[in-house]
Amino acid sequence: MYILYYHPYSQHVRRVVALLEEVKLPYETRSLALEAGEHLTPEYRAINPNCQVPTLLDGDVKIYESNAILRYLCLKHELESWFPSQLNIRALVEQWLDWNQCRLAQVVVDIVLNKVFMGDKGDQAAIARGLEKLTTLTEVLSDGLKNRQFLAGDTPTIADLSVASNIFQLSLAQAAPQQPNITAWFDRVGKIEGFQKALPKV
Numbered sequence: 001m002y003i004l005y006y007h008p009y010s011q012h013v014r015r016v017v018a019l020l021e022e023v024k025l026p027y028e029t030r031s032l033a034l035e036a037g038e039h040l041t042p043e044y045r046a047i048n049p050n051c052q053v054p055t056l057l058d059g060d061v062k063i064y065e066s067n068a069i070l071r072y073l074c075l076k077h078e079l080e081s082w083f084p085s086q087l088n089i090r091a092l093v094e095q096w097l098d099w100n101q102c103r104l105a106q107v108v109v110d111i112v113l114n115k116v117f118m119g120d121k122g123d124q125a126a127i128a129r130g131l132e133k134l135t136t137l138t139e140v141l142s143d144g145l146k147n148r149q150f151l152a153g154d155t156p157t158i159a160d161l162s163v164a165s166n167i168f169q170l171s172l173a174q175a176a177p178q179q180p181n182i183t184a185w186f187d188r189v190g191k192i193e194g195f196q197k198a199l200p201k202v
């Protein structure tokens with residue numbers, strides 16, 4: 001039984017829950033109220049020194065970083081279709097996993113944290129900066145989805161779960177990209193049962 005440190009509105013937790021649910025792996029959640037600082041206690045810092053969710057516990061194995069958790073689960077359970085070993089496909093999966101973390105993630109935080117979760121204290125400059133960068137990133141994503149159903153081909157992989165988790169988060173701020181390639185892809189990911197189960201009840 002996996003233990004997953006969790007928050008219902010975390011885009012990083014969402015991708016992990018989506019995979020666990022989709023492939024029906026048993027797990028228990030440990031909910032941390034980030035808004036109340038429950039992730040900042042010495043007890044949780046000992047589990048994840050970054051004081052962030054998700055963290056996955058698998059017996060003695062403890063992993064943080066959502067995409068690393070996805071890779072771990074795929075390799076451990078030989079989820080070939082979710083993390084294909086064929087090199088040219090694997091390269092694309094890795095590319096989008098890293099693009100999501102290195103390019104899209106901060107933009108999502110700038111926009112959604114400040115527009116939705118910080119209320120009156122939201123940093124308006126961060127929202128504007130995020131929206132400006134999102135324009136370029138949207139073109140990159142739309143281009144990557146040209147002539148393909150999913151990011152690495154015609155079947156979904158963990159790259160889709162990871163990137164779509166961020167696109168859903170943008171929708172909370174009414175900022176999800178509206179390019180046809182992206183909306184059609186997001187609809188396809190939205191049909192994956194595990195992904196649906198990972199969405200918060202908004």
Ligand SMILES: N[C@@H](CCC(=O)N[C@@H](CS)C(=O)NCC(=O)O)C(=O)O
Binds near residue numbers: 011034054
């Ligand atoms: N790179 C990390 C980011 C995790 C992350 O930013 N988690 C957020 C929730 S979505 C968090 O725990 N924030 C609390 C904080 O940073 O203080 C991952 O992919 O797991």
